[in-house]
Amino acid sequence: MKISILTLFPEMFDGLFSHSILKQSQQKGVVSYNVVNFRHYAKDKHNRVDDYPYGGGGGMVLTPQPLFDAVEDLQGQTANKQKSRTILLCPQGEPYSQQKAEELAKEDEIILICGHYEGYDERIREHLIDEEISIGDYVLTGGEIGAMVIADSVTRLLPGSLGNDQSAVTDSHSTGLLEYPHYTRPAEYRGMAVPDILLSGHHKNIDVWRRQQSLRRTYERRPDMLESANLTDEDIAYLHSLKSKNK
Known part of the structure; x- marks a missing residue:
């Protein structure tokens, strides 16, 4: 399985994927992690990925272009685009559960988008992603912690991740x-x-x-x-x- 994460702060994931079950699973070839800084896809000369919202209001909003280009690039690296599932981490999303983790563990690839700032341009929600997921009824600074939760909970369900595959069944x-x-x-x-x-x-x-x-x-x-x-x-x-x- 491949888990791709689009984030503005890739260094936040260094510790997560360097220890314990997640590191061992990657070493055994059970899963691969691909952490991408989607700022690299910005075409603005200042590499900006956010802008002021139309209509006014506080905060900045993530612009569509960098994320559209980043997701399409990742999908282009997959033999069959239908095998990738793109998920937006957002407090408005479906509450995350063990059943959702089990569902995602059956995918060949998931792409997790970590937001920041005030929110996303609505066109990202409507035309780029497959679904939105929330890890709880509260607001975090960004989607990185939610992506970590999903990556961890999905990885441990993959055959070969745990020393005893039955451990996950009885959790x-x-x-x-x-x-x-x-x-x-x-x-x-x-x-x-x-x-x-x-x-x-x-x-x-x-x-x-x-x-x-x-x-x-x-x-x-x-x-x-x-x-x-x-x-x-x-x-x-x-x-x-x-x-x-x-x-």
Whole structure:
């Protein structure tokens, strides 16, 4: 997979792609990162990429020409333009989720556009991109942090990125529920013991316990997620028992 990022501050990504899973994934050939300063596409003699908004108002607006040229150049480097997906990082976009990360991980290439200043010329939204994504209901200085979030969350879903590909499958939100609690050695620490079920070696019972713990944790911390979770009859019965105990 190829992840291209259009930004005015490419140096912000140096640390991100030089450590941990993202570095290892690139070394293994699972993913390649291409960070591009779209100021290099500006045709203005001062390399300006922004201008005052028509109609007045505060702040500067990104002009269309540099971004159009940058995206078209990247698409021209792809054998099939239909295989690239162009995304605008914007607080007006679709809220980002694990399900969206899983969807993007199936693409051959994604192009992430990081905005700055007051906003984008509307023609960028209407004629250049495929979609807009927001990582939360708040405003950041630019889209770089949002692009980092997407790059990280998508990369770890790619086969071969993690030491165990099943790790991503059981993550919080991947199953529609929050993840169950984990324990490791020692079996007892300062009087705090690992649950006996995890030491039993009975894998079927452990699976049941983990599922119930995921349900409990989701019920207690994010009950809104249960409305769209894929629940079995056993799950529903367990949730009813939790609600009865809390009455």
